[in-house]
Amino acid sequence: MAETAADAADTEETGRADARRAARAERRAARLAREIGSFAKEHGGAEGQLAYIGQAGARIVLVGADGAWGDLVAPTYAVAESAAHKSGITMHEEFDGEFAARVRTGPYEWSRMAGIQVGGPSNDR
Numbered sequence: 001m002a003e004t005a006a007d008a009a010d011t012e013e014t015g016r017a018d019a020r021r022a023a024r025a026e027r028r029a030a031r032l033a034r035e036i037g038s039f040a041k042e043h044g045g046a047e048g049q050l051a052y053i054g055q056a057g058a059r060i061v062l063v064g065a066d067g068a069w070g071d072l073v074a075p076t077y078a079v080a081e082s083a084a085h086k087s088g089i090t091m092h093e094e095f096d097g098e099f100a101a102r103v104r105t106g107p108y109e110w111s112r113m114a115g116i117q118v119g120g121p122s123n124d125r
Contacts, residue, residue: 036060044065047099057076057079069103069104
């Protein structure tokens, strides 16, 4: 009978831990959704795409109606999906040519890209 009581206590603790994790994930998704909404408001609307980035979680790439772009990282793909759904923006399955063509880059992005290439300016300036 002692094992049964111990098992019940373990099950109850596991349930509480699962509930805490779910509540934390929900808060993270809500916070990300607010950030997505702020981006969309600032840029005349937005669309997005989710990308799994391994143990780091998932990247939410945003493209504003004005061509501005940004990204957010969620701890899990499920949190990223929830945030995207809560934000109400249109999501794309892939970052394909038509969607990517909406992105407008400026001097900062071009200088960063050139610094990554062989012979480009150094990134430590």
